[in-house]
Amino acid sequence: MxxxxxxxxxxxxxxxxxxxxxxxxxxxxxxxxxxxxxxxxxxxxxxxxxxxxxxxxxxxxxxxxxxxxxxxxxxxxxxxxxxxxxxxxxxxxxxxxxxxxxxxxxxxxxxxxxxxxxxxxxxxxxxxxxxxxxxxxxxxxxxxxxxxxxxxxxxxxxxxxxxxxxxxxPTCRAKYHDALRAYFEPRKDELCDTCKERLVKNPMRLLDCKSPEDREIAKDAPVILDYLxxxxxxxxxxxxxxxxxxxxxxxxxxxxxxxxxxxxxxxxxxxxxxxxxxxxxxxxxxxxxxxxxxxxxxxxxxxxxxxxxxxxxxxxxxGCDYLAPKKCDIYFATMGDAALEKAMELSRALREYGYFAEYDLMGRGLKAQMKYANKIGAAFTIVLGDNELEEGKAKLKEMEKGEEVTIYLGDKFAASFEEVYFNKMLDFMDEETGGNGSLFAFTGEDK
Missing domain, CATH: 3.30.930.10 (Bira Bifunctional Protein; Domain 2)
Incomplete structure (x- = not known):
């Protein structure tokens, strides 16, 4: 092979x-x-x-x-x-x-x-x-x-x-170059071939040589500050x-x-x-x-x-801090072709709002889908099956705390999810500041 x-x-x-x-x-x-x-x-x-x-x-x-x-x-x-x-x-x-x-x-x-x-x-x-x-x-x-x-x-x-x-x-550097040539000339035979050429064309480059031997020779060379x-x-x-x-x-x-x-x-x-x-x-x-x-x-x-x-x-x-890597905002776990089509429709709407939405592309079973959602760190999940499609609503689960809320699957789904997501951010800020805000203040029922 x-x-x-x-x-x-x-x-x-x-x-x-x-x-x-x-x-x-x-x-x-x-x-x-x-x-x-x-x-x-x-x-x-x-x-x-x-x-x-x-x-x-x-x-x-x-x-x-x-x-x-x-x-x-x-x-x-x-x-x-x-x-x-x-x-x-x-x-x-x-x-x-x-x-x-x-x-x-x-x-x-x-x-x-x-x-x-x-x-x-x-x-x-x-x-x-x-x-x-x-x-x-x-x-x-x-x-x-x-x-x-x-x-x-x-x-x-x-x-x-x-x-x-x-x-x-260039004016003061010309005098410095003369001083460098006078310093290196007595030991030019000890320099590397590249530095022998530099001694003629541009002696300051000798100070930048990476050869340990040449660096040792250069350690007591004249200092440019004395020639400014x-x-x-x-x-x-x-x-x-x-x-x-x-x-x-x-x-x-x-x-x-x-x-x-x-x-x-x-x-x-x-x-x-x-x-x-x-x-x-x-x-x-x-x-x-x-x-x-x-x-x-x-x-x-x-x-x-x-x-x-x-x-x-x-x-x-x-150990400096970095921007947080982008993670999945919502994962749709689907059961059946109709549920998959609905997940595709809802994902398109969410992506127009700028959310990272994902659904199953591998033909996994429900348990495997939820395991995958957990592995990729999805913030929310929704399970879609025949019952959810028939009722026009589903359970939106916040993965970190396991809290659930009913959310409707109609035309206003993306706007409803955005408000739930916004409430999650407020809840997080409340926790950081010692408040007691509520996560799910809005369920987004379409009228």
Whole structure:
């Protein structure tokens, strides 16, 4: 017998029983971004390869080792390894940067990188990200960092640390590159082949190398903060002041350079130690030169990306709350074809009201149907047989407490059920607050 086909290594299936966790993260992230004035952008899963070469940087691990690229006739495409480049391309191509600034967008996307799969690091992963284009002010940096922290707080995450750094502008970075070359040059023969090339083209990338040997060599390397020009230094000082004013705790971490070449000035990461080595749940910063690099007018910009799988790992680890998974509101247990047809009719009416209604599709006996209703967590059940159809009414059973009420099966059935359901919610709230409300205050007899 042939082997079963399995999903590709480094990818995951999200099952219906877990999708409510994803909905929780997406809902809170989307609502928080909208409260800060951001609107959703959707853009293609793949782009022309040149977009990532020009933006992410040819000396980065992403471009050198991790991109999924395919040639279609004479055209070369790449599955997006991150969100910023595609989002900025879309903003440019659609004229958004000609409108009132700042422009604010967010997105929820899948990304693709060919790297060794491990906990919190997949070959297909998902991100919530956002970009703000138009403002050079450090107050914009504080706004974006505040937004990220707001999302993490609303998700209920604990023990998440904010690390910030400034990696300067091209002017002060040139002096820093000279200092790095002077530091690494005497030991260049000990570096990996990739870093030997980076030493010439972009020495800051040596600080991002994952090789343990190279990291050891780099541990005493010069620090970028010692080389900032007056403008970059003032920008960083004001950012720290704004974060202090907002009560947002942070650690200045000179080792943060981020893995992509387009960053300038502010870079930041929200970090946890609770999911192993892949502890960055959110990372971002400023990229004032990227829009011009991609063919637009000089426009300062900044943003961040937040890994959804990593967020869920931390939320599970910390026992955070999720939105309740959707469960069956009412299950019709039927006996005979006429009862099944009635159940189909009543279900159609309930679904128009937005209720989750279900009936037997497997030809089960009554006992098996009730067992199934209990297994799927149906809130209410109704048994329909010849007697119920003849009388035009049936017993509506609330499963948790076993209470029953007569409900009529006429044209107003859906409205009647809605009022019973509403009374159940009131009853639940009464119990939570110490009241003694009645569950079945209405039976919905048709007149």
């Amino acid at each position: 042939a082997n079963n086909i399995k999903r590709p290594n480094g990818t995951e299936d999200v099952l219906p029983k877990d999708i409510h966790k994803w909905y929780t993260v997406e809902k809170i992230a989307r609502e928080t971004a909208e409260s800060y004035g951001f609107g959703e952008l959707r853009f293609p899963t793949f782009e022309n390869t040149d977009l990532f070469l020009r933006s992410v940087g040819e000396t980065t691990d992403v471009v050198q080792k991790e991109m999924y690229t395919v040639k279609a006739k004479e055209t070369e495409f790449t599955l997006r390894p991150e969100g910023t480049a595609g989002a900025i391309r879309a903003m440019l191509q659609n004229g958004m940067l000609n409108e009132a600034l700042p422009q604010r967008i967010f997105y929820i996307i899948s990304c693709f990188r060919h790297e060794r799969p491990q906990a919190g690091r997949l070959r297909e992963f998902h991100q919530f990200g956002l970009e703000m284009a138009g403002s050079p002010a450090p107050s914009a940096d504080a706004e974006v960092i505040s937004l990220a922290k707001n999302i993490l707080d609303r998700l209920g995450l604990k023990n998440i640390e904010l690390h910030i750094n400034s990696i300067g502008c 020009c007056d403008e970059c230094s003032e920008h960083f000082t004001k950012l720290k002041k704004y974060l202090d004013n907002a009560g947002i705790a942070y650690t200045v971490d000179p080792k943060i350079v981020r893995g992509l070449d387009y960053y300038t000035k502010t870079v930041f990461e929200f970090i946890t130690t609770e999911i192993g080595a892949q502890g960055t749940v959110c990372g971002g910063g400023r990229y004032d030169g990227l829009i011009e690099q991609l063919g637009g007018q000089h426009t300062p910009a900044l943003g961040f990306g937040m890994g959804i799988e990593r967020l869920l790992l931390v939320m599970d680890k910390q």
